[in-house]
Amino acid sequence: MYKKNLENDIKSDTSGHFKKVLVSLLTASRPSGNLVDRTQAKLDSEELLNAGTKKWGTDESKFVTILCTRSFSQLRAMFDEYEQLTGHSIEEDLKKECSGDLLRVFLSIVACVRDKQAHFASILLKSMKGLGTKESSLIRVIVGRCEIDLVQIKQKFEQISKKSLAEYIKGDTSGDFRKVLLILIGDEDAIKK
Known part of the structure; x- marks a missing residue:
C-alpha cells in the first residue's frame, strides 16, 4: 500500500531492544498451540530473574528472546513459575528493570498473554x-x-x-x-x- 517494506521502516525509525522486539513480533515466529513444557517454563523464569533483578544492569536481550518467541501457553506457565520463584509478578520486575517504550511493549505483551x-x-x-x-x-x-x-x-x-x-x-x-x-x-x- 505504501510501497515500502514495514520491517525496514521499523528498523529505520526505532533502535535498540525496542527495535528488536518490534521486528521479532513482526516476523510472527511465535509458536501457537497449548503445549506447555514446565521444565522450560522454570528455566525461562530463572533466566529472566538472572538477566534482571539478580544482575547488575539488565540483559534486555534475554527478555526479548523469551517474551517474543514462546507461545502464549508457555509464557503463562513461565509467569506462574516466575511468581513462585520470586513471590511477585513479572510485571513488578519489568517496571524495575526497564523504562520507556521497551517497558510499555513488554507490559503490553504480558497483558495480552495473560488476558x-x-x-x-x-x-x-x-x-x-x-x-x-x-x-x-x-x-x-x-x-x-x-x-x-x-x-x-x-x-x-x-x-x-x-x-x-x-x-x-x-x-x-x-x-x-x-x-x-x-x-x-x-x-x-x-x-x-
Whole structure:
C-alpha cells in the first residue's frame, strides 16, 4: 500500500531492544498451540530473574528472546513459575528493570498473554476516561477487534469499569461517530435507528 517494506521502516525509525522486539513480533515466529513444557517454563523464569533483578544492569536481550518467541501457553506457565520463584509478578520486575517504550511493549505483551480481551478493554477504558477522548485508540480497538473478539472485550470492559461499553461511548462521543461506534459494538438501540 505504501510501497515500502514495514520491517525496514521499523528498523529505520526505532533502535535498540525496542527495535528488536518490534521486528521479532513482526516476523510472527511465535509458536501457537497449548503445549506447555514446565521444565522450560522454570528455566525461562530463572533466566529472566538472572538477566534482571539478580544482575547488575539488565540483559534486555534475554527478555526479548523469551517474551517474543514462546507461545502464549508457555509464557503463562513461565509467569506462574516466575511468581513462585520470586513471590511477585513479572510485571513488578519489568517496571524495575526497564523504562520507556521497551517497558510499555513488554507490559503490553504480558497483558495480552495473560488476558487479551482484558488488555483491549483496558485500552478502551483509558481512551474514554477523564477529559477528552483518545479517538485513535478507541477506533483502533473497536474496528480492529469487532469481528474477532469484541463480544468478550465488552464483557471484560463492563467487569473492569462497572458500566457498559455502550454507556461510555454514549457519554464520550457524539453524532455519526457515536452511531458508527455503537453499531460496530452491536448496540441494539443504535442498530434499530
